[in-house]
Amino acid sequence: MLSRLTPYFLVLPLISFIAVFTYIPIASSLNLSFREWDFLSPTMPLVGVENYRLLFSSHEFWNSLKVTAIFALVSVPIRLGLALLVASYLVREVLPSRILRGALFLPSVTSTVSIAVVFSWLFATDYGMINAFLQTLGLGKVPWLQDPQLALGVLIIVNTWKQLGYDIVIYIAGLQAIPQELYDAAAVDGGRKGRVFRRVTVPLVMPTTYFLLVVSVIEAFQVFTVVDIMTKGGPAGATDMLVNMLYRIGFTLFDIGQGSALAVVLFALLTALALFKARVLGRRVHYEA
Amino acid sequence: MKPDSRLLAGLALIVGLLFLSPVLYSVFMSFQTVDGYYTGNFEFTLENYELAIGQYNFARYLLNSIVVSGSVTVIALTVSTMAAFAFARFRFPGGNLLFAAVVATLMIPSHISLIPNYLTLARVGLLDTYAGLILPAISNGFAAFFLRQYIRGIPVALDEAAYMDGATPLKVLWRVIVPIARPAIFSMGLFIFITEWNNYIWPLVAVGDEDLYTLQIGLARLYRVNPSEDVVNWPLVMAASTITILPVLLGFIFVERHLVRGITMGAVK
Known part of the structure; x- marks a missing residue:
C-alpha cells in the first residue's frame, strides 16, 4: 500500500541529509582517529590508539582543555547571572522594556566575525578606543590582546556582550511562565524585593536556567570564530580553545588522525555533558506544566 | 502614553544605544576617510564602500552569502516541514527512533563532522562549489523538531476533512498545514537564514576559491591581510563589516518579534 x-x-x-552529514561522519571520525593520514598519501595505515596517546601526552591539548574550561566556567555564570537580573527588570510587556530587549538582543543575531573585528579595534593597543579613553584619563596604554593574562578576559567580555541578549530573551519567556499568584502571595506575606527574587523567581525559573546552562556550556566548548579573528589562540596559547586546535591540526597541519582523535574527545566530552543534563538535572526539574 | 513612561522609553533607548555603541561607531567610522580617522577630523566619504565593493570584491561576497543562505533556508524549510508533518501526524514503525535521531542532532557538536564532511565533499568534487557550502548545513534537526511541536497543536479534524474530500497527504500538507503553520515556518526561516549568514567555520574549510567567499570569510581575510594593527585601514575594514551586518541589521527591526518567537519556542518547550 x-x-x-x-x-x-x-x-x-x-x-x-542527517545521515550523510552528521551520523556517518561520527563513525568516520572514530575510524580516522585510529589511522595515520595527511590528506594526500594513498594509504591510511591503522596505528591503534597512537593518536590518542600523542594527544593526551601533548602540552597543547591540556592547555587548550584548560583554557576552554576556564572560558566556559567564567563566562557562563556571568552571562546567566547578568541575564536573569536584567530579564527580571524587563519582563513586563511595555514599550521601554521592549526597546531595551531589542537592543540587547541584536548582537546575538549579528555576525560574530563583524563583532570580533569591531572589538579588535576597540581593544587595539594603538588607536583603539579603550586605550584612547584611558590616555585621556592620564593612564598608559594596555596591550589588551597581547597580554596572556588579559586576552582571555577580553574574549569573555566579547562573548558575554554578544550572547547576553539571547539569554535574556529565553529568561523572559521563562519568567513570563511563572504564575502571577505566586508573586501576589509573596507580596501578601510582605516579602521584600530581593527576598522574593531569591525565594520565588530563582527557584521557579530553574528549568530555564538548566536549559541555558547546558546550551551555553556546550556552546562555550565550541567557541571558535571570535578567537580565530581576535587572537588566533595567542599570545603563547593563552586563548587556544579546543576547536581552534582542531582546526589547526586538521586544516593547517593536515594531520587527519590526530585531528579526528581530538574531534572524538570533544564529542565525548560534550555528549557526557548532555547526558548529565538529561539524567541528573532532568530529574530535579519539575516546575514545568 | 503617560509622560513618565515616555521618559522611561527614552531612557531605555539611550541605554540600548550605549550598549550597541561599538557597532554603531563602527558604522560611523566606515564613512570616514583614513586620513580623517588618524588625524581625528571627520570628513564624510563613500570611498571605503567603493573600495570594498570595487577593489575588494565585496559585491561578489554579498551575492554568495545571499545565494548560500537563501538556498539553505529554502531547502531546510522544505525537508524539515515534510519531516515535521510526518512526525506529527503519522505513527509508523521506526518513527520514534527516526525522530529521536533528528532531535539528537541538536546536541551533537557540529565539529565532529568537520573533517569527515570535508573529505566527503572532496571525494565527490564539491569543494569550492555552492553545493559544498549549502548541503552540510541542511543536516540540522532543529526546524523539524520545532515545527513538529507546532503542527501537533493544529486540530487533526482539519486534516480529516481534507482527506474526506479525497486529498493526498502532500495536498493536506500543502493546503491545510502549511497555511496554518506559516508564522512558525516564517520564524524558523529567519532563524535558519541568519544562522547560515553568520556561519564562519564551514565556509572557511570548504572554500579556497576567492570567488566563492561568503561575506564572513571576505571580512576575515580583509582584516587579516593588514600586516599589523597600527597600519590597519580601519575605515575600510568597518565599511566591509557594515556590508556584512547590514542585511540582518535592517531586517531586524521588522522581524525581531518573529525571531524571538522562533528562539524561545524552541527553548521553552
Missing part, C-alpha cells in the same frame, strides 16, 4: 510508505517518503530527505 502506498499510504503506508507515505511517512517514510516524507522524512526521507531530512533523514538522508
Whole structure:
C-alpha cells in the first residue's frame, strides 16, 4: 500500500541529509582517529590508539582543555547571572522594556566575525578606543590582546556582550511562565524585593536556567570564530580553545588522525555533558506544566 | 502614553544605544576617510564602500552569502516541514527512533563532522562549489523538531476533512498545514537564514576559491591581510563589516518579534 510508505517518503530527505552529514561522519571520525593520514598519501595505515596517546601526552591539548574550561566556567555564570537580573527588570510587556530587549538582543543575531573585528579595534593597543579613553584619563596604554593574562578576559567580555541578549530573551519567556499568584502571595506575606527574587523567581525559573546552562556550556566548548579573528589562540596559547586546535591540526597541519582523535574527545566530552543534563538535572526539574 | 513612561522609553533607548555603541561607531567610522580617522577630523566619504565593493570584491561576497543562505533556508524549510508533518501526524514503525535521531542532532557538536564532511565533499568534487557550502548545513534537526511541536497543536479534524474530500497527504500538507503553520515556518526561516549568514567555520574549510567567499570569510581575510594593527585601514575594514551586518541589521527591526518567537519556542518547550 502506498499510504503506508507515505511517512517514510516524507522524512526521507531530512533523514538522508542527517545521515550523510552528521551520523556517518561520527563513525568516520572514530575510524580516522585510529589511522595515520595527511590528506594526500594513498594509504591510511591503522596505528591503534597512537593518536590518542600523542594527544593526551601533548602540552597543547591540556592547555587548550584548560583554557576552554576556564572560558566556559567564567563566562557562563556571568552571562546567566547578568541575564536573569536584567530579564527580571524587563519582563513586563511595555514599550521601554521592549526597546531595551531589542537592543540587547541584536548582537546575538549579528555576525560574530563583524563583532570580533569591531572589538579588535576597540581593544587595539594603538588607536583603539579603550586605550584612547584611558590616555585621556592620564593612564598608559594596555596591550589588551597581547597580554596572556588579559586576552582571555577580553574574549569573555566579547562573548558575554554578544550572547547576553539571547539569554535574556529565553529568561523572559521563562519568567513570563511563572504564575502571577505566586508573586501576589509573596507580596501578601510582605516579602521584600530581593527576598522574593531569591525565594520565588530563582527557584521557579530553574528549568530555564538548566536549559541555558547546558546550551551555553556546550556552546562555550565550541567557541571558535571570535578567537580565530581576535587572537588566533595567542599570545603563547593563552586563548587556544579546543576547536581552534582542531582546526589547526586538521586544516593547517593536515594531520587527519590526530585531528579526528581530538574531534572524538570533544564529542565525548560534550555528549557526557548532555547526558548529565538529561539524567541528573532532568530529574530535579519539575516546575514545568 | 503617560509622560513618565515616555521618559522611561527614552531612557531605555539611550541605554540600548550605549550598549550597541561599538557597532554603531563602527558604522560611523566606515564613512570616514583614513586620513580623517588618524588625524581625528571627520570628513564624510563613500570611498571605503567603493573600495570594498570595487577593489575588494565585496559585491561578489554579498551575492554568495545571499545565494548560500537563501538556498539553505529554502531547502531546510522544505525537508524539515515534510519531516515535521510526518512526525506529527503519522505513527509508523521506526518513527520514534527516526525522530529521536533528528532531535539528537541538536546536541551533537557540529565539529565532529568537520573533517569527515570535508573529505566527503572532496571525494565527490564539491569543494569550492555552492553545493559544498549549502548541503552540510541542511543536516540540522532543529526546524523539524520545532515545527513538529507546532503542527501537533493544529486540530487533526482539519486534516480529516481534507482527506474526506479525497486529498493526498502532500495536498493536506500543502493546503491545510502549511497555511496554518506559516508564522512558525516564517520564524524558523529567519532563524535558519541568519544562522547560515553568520556561519564562519564551514565556509572557511570548504572554500579556497576567492570567488566563492561568503561575506564572513571576505571580512576575515580583509582584516587579516593588514600586516599589523597600527597600519590597519580601519575605515575600510568597518565599511566591509557594515556590508556584512547590514542585511540582518535592517531586517531586524521588522522581524525581531518573529525571531524571538522562533528562539524561545524552541527553548521553552
